[in-house]
Amino acid sequence: MDTSQYLDMFLDESREHLQACTEHLLELEKNPEDLALVNEVFRAAHTLKGMSATMGYEDIADLTHKMENVLDAIRNEQIVVTTEILDVVFEAVDDLEEMVGDIERGGTGQMDVSSLVETLNRLASGDVAAALDEEEPSSGEVSTSEDSPYDQFEQTVLLQSIEQGYTVYEVEVTLRDDCVLKAARVFMLFEIFEKVGEVISSNPPAEQLESEEFDTTFRVTLVSTEEDPHLKEKAMKVSEVEEVHVTTLTREAVKGTQESARSEERSTEDETKEERTEEQVSDTPQPKKEEKKKTPKRRPAQGSKTIRVNIDRLDVLMNLFEELVIDRGRLQSIAGELHNPELNETVERMTRVSGDLQNIILNMRMVPVETVFNRFPKMVRQVARELDKKVDLEIIGAETELDRTVIDEIGDPLVHLIRNALDHGIETPEERLAKGKPETGTITLRAYHSGNHVFIELEDDGAGVNRKKVLGKAIERGLVSEEAAETLTDKQVAELILASGFSTADQVTDVSGRGVGLDVVKNTIEGLGGYISIDSIEGKGSLFQVQLPLTLSIISVMLVELDKEIYAIPLSSIIETAIIDSSEVLNAHNQKVIDFRGNIVPLVYLKEIFEMTEGEEETSDFQSIVIVRKGEKLAGLVVDSFIGQQEIVLKSLGNYLQNVFAISGATILGNGQVALIVECNSLIK
Amino acid sequence: MTEEIVEQRVMKVIVFQLMDKEYAIGIDVVTTIEKVLSITRVPNTPSHVRGVINLRGVITPIVDLRTRFGLEPRPLDDETRIIIVSMEDFDVGLVVDAANDVIDIPEDAIEPQPEVVGTVESEFISGVAKVGRRLFVLLNLEKVLQPVKRVSTDD
Numbered sequence A: 001m002d003t004s005q006y007l008d009m010f011l012d013e014s015r016e017h018l019q020a021c022t023e024h025l026l027e028l029e030k031n032p033e034d035l036a037l038v039n040e041v042f043r044a045a046h047t048l049k050g051m052s053a054t055m056g057y058e059d060i061a062d063l064t065h066k067m068e069n070v071l072d073a074i075r076n077e078q079i080v081v082t083t084e085i086l087d088v089v090f091e092a093v094d095d096l097e098e099m100v101g102d103i104e105r106g107g108t109g110q111m112d113v114s115s116l117v118e119t120l121n122r123l124a125s126g127d128v129a130a131a132l133d134e135e136e137p138s139s140g141e142v143s144t145s146e147d148s149p150y151d152q153f154e155q156t157v158l159l160q161s162i163e164q165g166y167t168v169y170e171v172e173v174t175l176r177d178d179c180v181l182k183a184a185r186v187f188m189l190f191e192i193f194e195k196v197g198e199v200i201s202s203n204p205p206a207e208q209l210e211s212e213e214f215d216t217t218f219r220v221t222l223v224s225t226e227e228d229p230h231l232k233e234k235a236m237k238v239s240e241v242e243e244v245h246v247t248t249l250t251r252e253a254v255k256g257t258q259e260s261a262r263s264e265e266r267s268t269e270d271e272t273k274e275e276r277t278e279e280q281v282s283d284t285p286q287p288k289k290e291e292k293k294k295t296p297k298r299r300p301a302q303g304s305k306t307i308r309v310n311i312d313r314l315d316v317l318m319n320l321f322e323e324l325v326i327d328r329g330r331l332q333s334i335a336g337e338l339h340n341p342e343l344n345e346t347v348e349r350m351t352r353v354s355g356d357l358q359n360i361i362l363n364m365r366m367v368p369v370e371t372v373f374n375r376f377p378k379m380v381r382q383v384a385r386e387l388d389k390k391v392d393l394e395i396i397g398a399e400t401e402l403d404r405t406v407i408d409e410i411g412d413p414l415v416h417l418i419r420n421a422l423d424h425g426i427e428t429p430e431e432r433l434a435k436g437k438p439e440t441g442t443i444t445l446r447a448y449h450s451g452n453h454v455f456i457e458l459e460d461d462g463a464g465v466n467r468k469k470v471l472g473k474a475i476e477r478g479l480v481s482e483e484a485a486e487t488l489t490d491k492q493v494a495e496l497i498l499a500s501g502f503s504t505a506d507q508v509t510d511v512s513g514r515g516v517g518l519d520v521v522k523n524t525i526e527g528l529g530g531y532i533s534i535d536s537i538e539g540k541g542s543l544f545q546v547q548l549p550l551t552l553s554i555i556s557v558m559l560v561e562l563d564k565e566i567y568a569i570p571l572s573s574i575i576e577t578a579i580i581d582s583s584e585v586l587n588a589h590n591q592k593v594i595d596f597r598g599n600i601v602p603l604v605y606l607k608e609i610f611e612m613t614e615g616e617e618e619t620s621d622f623q624s625i626v627i628v629r630k631g632e633k634l635a636g637l638v639v640d641s642f643i644g645q646q647e648i649v650l651k652s653l654g655n656y657l658q659n660v661f662a663i664s665g666a667t668i669l670g671n672g673q674v675a676l677i678v679e680c681n682s683l684i685k
Numbered sequence B: 001m002t003e004e005i006v007e008q009r010v011m012k013v014i015v016f017q018l019m020d021k022e023y024a025i026g027i028d029v030v031t032t033i034e035k036v037l038s039i040t041r042v043p044n045t046p047s048h049v050r051g052v053i054n055l056r057g058v059i060t061p062i063v064d065l066r067t068r069f070g071l072e073p074r075p076l077d078d079e080t081r082i083i084i085v086s087m088e089d090f091d092v093g094l095v096v097d098a099a100n101d102v103i104d105i106p107e108d109a110i111e112p113q114p115e116v117v118g119t120v121e122s123e124f125i126s127g128v129a130k131v132g133r134r135l136f137v138l139l140n141l142e143k144v145l146q147p148v149k150r151v152s153t154d155d
Helices: A004-030 A035-055 A058-075 A083-104 A114-124 A128-133 A152-163 A182-196 A206-210 A231-236 A251-268 A271-282 A285-302 A311-338 A341-364 A376-387 A404-425 A429-434 A467-476 A482-487 A490-496 A518-527 B002-008
Strands: A167-175 A198-203 A217-224 A241-249 A366-368 A391-396 A401-403 A441-450 A453-460 A531-537 A541-549 A554-562 A565-570 A574-581 A586-588 A591-596 A599-605 A622-630 A633-639 A641-649 A663-668 A674-678 B010-018 B021-026 B030-035 B049-055 B058-064 B081-086 B091-096 B098-106 B125-131 B134-139
Touching (some): A004 A035, A058 A114, A083 A114, A083 A376, A152 A167, A152 A217, A167 A182, A182 A198, A182 A217, A182 A231, A231 A241, A311 A341, A341 A366, A366 A404, A376 A404, A401 A404, A404 A441, A404 A453, A404 A541, A467 A482, A467 A490, A554 A633, A674 B049, B010 B091, B010 B134, B049 B091, B098 B125
Parallel strands (some): A599 A633, B021 B134, B058 B091
Antiparallel strands (some): A167 A241, A198 A217, A591 A599, A663 A674, B010 B021, B010 B098, B030 B081, B049 B058, B125 B134
């Protein structure tokens, strides 16, 4: 089968399922008792297994299968959830992610995971100690009783349900001998069953039913809140069904089967474990009930109505729409000249409709920051374990939406900031206890909209910025002079750690301090038209605030004129505009400068930069200047005249013209002409 | 039978004019042919890059073939055409004096270029073809349209 056309979909969905696994595993670590979570992980893993087997990626299918076995054992309460076991499962998820990544890069998705598989196998057989310590396998193996139609977990659920007045049905379905689409019929039947109640188990298991690995008969046990006398008729309505037998199970019937199962378990399981099972059956009905209710509630959330659209198509749509906007502009001016009331009305209507359309198209390109944030919990867990620190990551506002152009870019800077907070911010548990803080540190990642910007904040309750240490380092590196250091505010000191050539880590650790400092973060964020600031209280913690534009594809610019050519300067780098008297221009060395509000600001003659031949020296008495900044540095761009401020759509110059000096892209103006966008960062050294 | 063989060996090309010569490029790389649109100059680029145009919402760079081949430049007029070609990584518009027609060139009419073929640098030429009394110069677009990397103006 040629599966290449499904590859993209496979990659997307695999990632989603792996992400779901990770999320639920993390939750499971916090609530090891919540077996519903195991079910969620199991479901995701199971789908992944099915997909990868269909696509022919046997290694993924195999590893997922082994992971499933472990999850199954957890689900059946054969093994208890511990951090160590989750470590192994996380490792499996990591490997799976890597395999999927390999496939995306055109590889085969093959990987040597034999040692991991072995550990998983041992775990699945209940041999926790041996699997983790690599000791010889102990004899404490636990197996599910093959003879009993229900495993222990299912029995517990069934008994519980009967006690609470639910009806338990056992449905035996026989399909016709000549049934061609067995899997399809099974699916239809399950649909019906799931409307009536919740399917607890099936024999043979659902996986085998899906792959048609059964003869013609199968049995399904379901729990329903009310009696449904028409269950049989409903099931019989499915084509190619020969016979349907519905039995209502009583407490005794379930218990009878459980009794037999239990007698078998007695030989394999130790006393304490069994006691615990019994306790759960009789004394603690509450958690089970909750769990039962939770499971069906979660299901509909997965099936929200969405379709996948290739982002390129959205880009094409956006391009076409921009064309429409330009033509709309022309139409408006024509209508203005003709003074035809009907035409005016139509044009007005069109303007309103296309305005709505514009909002919708822009919204379609918005992606929740969740897509970036969701990889952080696992990373924090891993890094915290590497560093022997205890850290909780709290995420607020993951649903905040950003244009995907920004989303693509902010991942790395945020990773850097979080690693920095883990490494330098949060102290070791001992230090924290000594300072009277809770042993576990908290990092809060917060995203929210404000005005035309998105704010992402990273707050930790760690050590904060050490003023003395930072100043010492900054003076040593020549970033500030000793005299100036005294006058700096705490905030200014904190922001020194963003300066290039600054790294406070005493030793180079594995986590941060790989030779790139926070200045890289700062540069990336400023490159996106954003801004980063730090608030820090020594001993209490730090707050990194990143401000980002909502979208990079539409930016605000100041249009300026240079010799009849129009250029756009991004508003995010402009501080202000000024018109100065030519006599205020001073000469320093070979550089023309002005004194601007007490600062000496060098002047950049854009006409020279942009190779415009000028006949004579500027004769005008006044010069129009745009003051721009790059970080702390300022420069004054000399232009002919200001045209005004405008929102424009940023477009790239393409691959033919790569890295044109001082030009970051282009845009199409209302009249259809192209204007170039000035990149101020390369004009300031 | 014979017809079939002839059919297979024909190459469809677009013929255009520069100075007094006729040039040809394969029709498969040509997207459209445009009349002159307003071109925005891009500073700090080689002289043969005339600038960029707005081609239905896509910013497309424009290369002046006359300047690229070291010929004497000529102002744009009504005859001037921009041939939009689609290369592997990018689209580029070529400014030519006039775009004449689409013709079939039998492949056996294509010969390697003679030693001296006028002023056009020989690396840009993949061959010449003689059809009837007309001589066409076939261009090697890969060479003509080498991406423009950053010129070190910031030093």
